[in-house]
């Protein structure tokens with residue numbers, strides 16, 4: 105009896121909301137989203153991927169606005185960025201939102217990956233989803249890299265120089281990354297096309313695989329002392345005590361917090377822009393996410409960047425195939441956690457060293 109009384113709309117406003125939700129539910133089958141999930145799936149560490157996705161929505165919206173005024177040609181790219189910052193209404197803040205969202209989303213994706221690593225959520229049967237996640241990480245870094253070239257200041261021109269050199273080292277495999285590929289369209293314009301069409305398309309495909317697998321396999325079990333890997337669908341006997349709609353609500357809540365933080369950062373620390381770039385000089389540092397492999401360039405030249413980046417991705421890809429015990433708890437995977445922590449520390453130290461040291465001045469031919 106009491107239950108009926110609670111669900112009955114009491115005021116005209118509640119009655120309207122009741123009708124609206126009924127109408128929407130009937131057409132969009134929204135109740136299908138209220139499926140059962142384990143309680144821990146709605147805790148912050150397990151929502152980081154969703155918050156990253158929310159950040160991508162901010163990136164798409166601000167990126168579409170920027171694209172109305174950005175001109176992807178070497179002769180006018182830098183000037184068009186200055187135009188966005190000085191002439192377009194709210195242009196400076198939109199550009200800063202795009203910049204800070206890119207930085208924070210990359211950080212969130214990395215922390216999300218660390219969560220998956222600590223809770224061993226990459227174990228059977230989620231190995232392929234770990235690899236799809238690695239693909240998403242590569243795409244995220246690809247967005248940052250191409251984006252840093254587009255502003256066409258000194259940092260952008262140097263990043264493009266690296267892009268071309270790596271393309272040349274890769275030979276016929278890397279020809280797309282060099283000016284040789286097309287005589288009619290400048291490489292800056294092609295990287296812009298990569299930034300706004302190729303990478304987003306790859307992102308959508310990988311995201312679809314990622315989400316399909318999460319839905320089919322369920323979220324991994326809580327990494328308690330005796331927990332083992334396995335699928336966690338509602339039928340597999342896992343105790344389910346919450347709903348996916350709660351997950352979505354929390355994701356949007358944290359996402360809006362992220363957006364507020366991005367706006368505050370954008371207001372107080374506008375996105376930087378260097379002077380128009382001069383090809384040949386190397387006087388800037390790359391964005392922070394590339395800093396850990398930056399010292400390798402001083403040691404081995406551009407090949408060092410390629411070797412460093414490839415080694416990291418190969419090591420990460422190997423994780424589910426090396427750590428094959430069924431245990432999820434970090435306490436039962438001490439050596440894997442120790443190796444992971446040593447590599448993480450080494451990357452932070454290398455990044456810190458690159459951050460503090462002045463860039464070595466190289467001259468590209």
Ligand code: HEM
Nearest residue numbers: 150151152153154156157217225234237238240241323324
């Ligand atoms: C663009 C970047 C990414 C987005 C938007 C994303 C999104 C998500 C979302 C929404 C989930 C559901 C649970 C959660 O939020 O923790 C998830 C789970 C997962 N993600 Fe990602 N992800 C990204 C990158 C990665 C990366 C870099 C990896 C690892 C290399 C990864 C591996 C996984 C795995 C294995 C799961 C299943 C976790 C479990 O069952 O507990 N993801 N991802």
